[in-house]
Amino acid sequence: MDSVIKAAVVYFALWAIIRISGRRTLGEMSAFDLVLFMIIGGSTQRAITGQDYSLTNALLLVATFIVIDIALSLVELKSPFMRRVFNGMPMILVENGTVMAARLRRARITEENILESARKLHGLERIDQIKFAILEATGVITIVPAVQAGRIEPAAAPASL
Amino acid sequence: MDEAVSRKYPVREDMRFQRRCWALERVGWAVLALIAIAGLTGAFGNGPVSRAHASAGPLTVSYERFQRATRTSAFIFDVTHQAGAEITLHLGAPFQRNFEVTSIQPAPLRSRTGPDGIDLTFGAEAGGKSRVVIWARARSFGLATMSAASDGGAPARLRVFVYP
Numbered sequence: 665m666d667s668v669i670k671a672a673v674v675y676f677a678l679w680a681i682i683r684i685s686g687r688r689t690l691g692e693m694s695a696f697d698l699v700l701f702m703i704i705g706g707s708t709q710r711a712i713t714g715q716d717y718s719l720t721n722a723l724l725l726v727a728t729f730i731v732i733d734i735a736l737s738l739v740e741l742k743s744p745f746m747r748r749v750f751n752g753m754p755m756i757l758v759e760n761g762t763v764m765a766a767r768l769r770r771a772r773i774t775e776e777n778i779l780e781s782a783r784k785l786h787g788l789e790r791i792d793q794i795k796f797a798i799l800e801a802t803g804v805i806t807i808v809p810a811v812q813a814g815r816i817e818p819a820a821a822p823a824s825l
Numbered sequence: 826m827d828e829a830v831s832r833k834y835p836v837r838e839d840m841r842f843q844r845r846c847w848a849l850e851r852v853g854w855a856v857l858a859l860i861a862i863a864g865l866t867g868a869f870g871n872g873p874v875s876r877a878h879a880s881a882g883p884l885t886v887s888y889e890r891f892q893r894a895t896r897t898s899a900f901i902f903d904v905t906h907q908a909g910a911e912i913t914l915h916l917g918a919p920f921q922r923n924f925e926v927t928s929i930q931p932a933p934l935r936s937r938t939g940p941d942g943i944d945l946t947f948g949a950e951a952g953g954k955s956r957v958v959i960w961a962r963a964r965s966f967g968l969a970t971m972s973a974a975s976d977g978g979a980p981a982r983l984r985v986f987v988y989p
Contacts, residue, residue, distance in 0.1 A: 684853030714895065754836040755843055764828045770847050796835055808835060 667721050670712050671728035678708065683752075686772060751801045758797035761810065771799055781805040867891065869988060870898070879973075881981035884914075886973050892963045893988045897927055900983075902957040904949075904975045912949045914957060917942040917972035917980065923987070924961035931957070942972075963987040 693701075712725060740747040755771065757764055763775055778797045782788035786809045796808040831838040867875035870891040877890040887901040904912050911934070918941055933945040949955050963969075966989035972980035 680853070681857070684850055684857065686850055748839070748842060752846060753839055753843060755838055755840075756832050756836065759826075759832070766828050798836055 667712075667716070667724045668728045670714075671725045672732060674708055674712050675729060675732050678704070679750075754801050755799045756796060757799050757805065758791060758794045760795060761792040763791055773799065773805070778805055778807075782807045782809075869893065870896070877983075879981040879983050881974065882978040884973065884975040884978065884981055886981050886983060888983055888985065890984070891986055891988065894963050894966045897960050897962045900959045900961060900973075902959070902973065902975070904955050904957070905953060906949050906955065906976070908949075908951055908953050910949050912947050912955055912957075913976050914945045914947070915942060915974045915977070915980075916945070916959075919969060920961075920971040920973070920983075923964055923969040923971065923985075925964055926959055926961045928960045929957070930960075 713721060736750060740750055755767060757768055757771070757773065757778055763778070768774065768778075775791065778794070779788075779791065781797065781804075782791075782794055785807050788794060788807065788809055793810055794807055795810040798806050798808070800806055826832075829840055829844075831840045863869065865872065867873050868891060869875075870889055870893050875889045875891045877888055879886045879888070883905045885903045887903070889898045892898050902914055904914075906912050921938070921943055929945065931947060933947050935944075935946040937944040945957070947955065947957055963985075966987045969985045969987060971983045971985065973983060974980040
């Protein structure tokens with residue numbers, strides 16, 4: 665009985681902590697973030713299993729986690745509000761080449777993060793080549809390049825060069 | 826257009842909801858920080874806030890007010906007595922119910938278990954002051970009120986809160 669309760673408590677506690685920590689942590693995972701997540705996993709794992717290393721307990725825990733996961737996905741499917749609560753919403757960071765500085769600050773994202781995504785996804789070099797940069801609910805930054813006549817704007821060399 | 830205004834294209838935004846999320850996030854950070862600070866002070870056991878004493882007559886018990894399930898902690902019994910005598914510690918039934926004794930230092934000469942608890946008899950120190958340390962593991966979470974007495978004297982009350 666306590667295995668199921670423990671699993672549920674850990675599921676929601678971890679969900680709350682990860683949600684509180686902000687989306688930044690999820691999408692743009694650095695090498696150290698990976699280590700951090702492994703430590704979090706290791707610390708909670710012992711608390712859930714305790715001294716019961718039986719196969720029954722392991723299956724019970726896995727079943728509980730998956731059941732909660734499925735139940736929540738069904739709730740999300742039914743209710744757009746709950747979907748927002750669980751996953752957050754997408755937000756525009758760059759609009760027609762203009763950085764929305766206040767939003768970046770609140771979301772703890774730098775212009776560098778956006779440029780990194782722009783380079784990675786589209787080989788863009790400057791903010792003004794970006795039509796939209798969007799922080800998706802999943803935590804990744806997606807880029808819509810500025811398009812002119814069906815192709816990406818010619819990368820004119822900045823005037824200063 | 827003002828940054829605070831929700832856009833509809835290319836994604837549908839809800840900045841009011843977003844701002845609420847951010848506010849909750851900040852509250853969450855504060856709560857997490859408080860948890861960490863509380864942990865440092867010993868509010869979850871093993872720290873200055875957690876240290877507790879209970880005494881009755883010749884017996885003083887030092888123990889942890891806050892404990893965690895399955896974690897071992899020390900109950901230190903200091904007894905003053907006549908030189909050379911034997912001392913008997915009585916731990917009430919709730920102690921037996923809530924804790925699993927993992928070690929007793931020094932080893933008791935005799936022990937007896939009954940429905941009213943455990944009696945442990947030790948050889949007393951010559952100086953008139955003896956110390957017994959019992960390491961015990963909390964079995965389940967919740968508030969436990971226990972009693973301990975020496976040589977049939979009035980019982981000292983121990984109140985322990987065990988975190989899950």
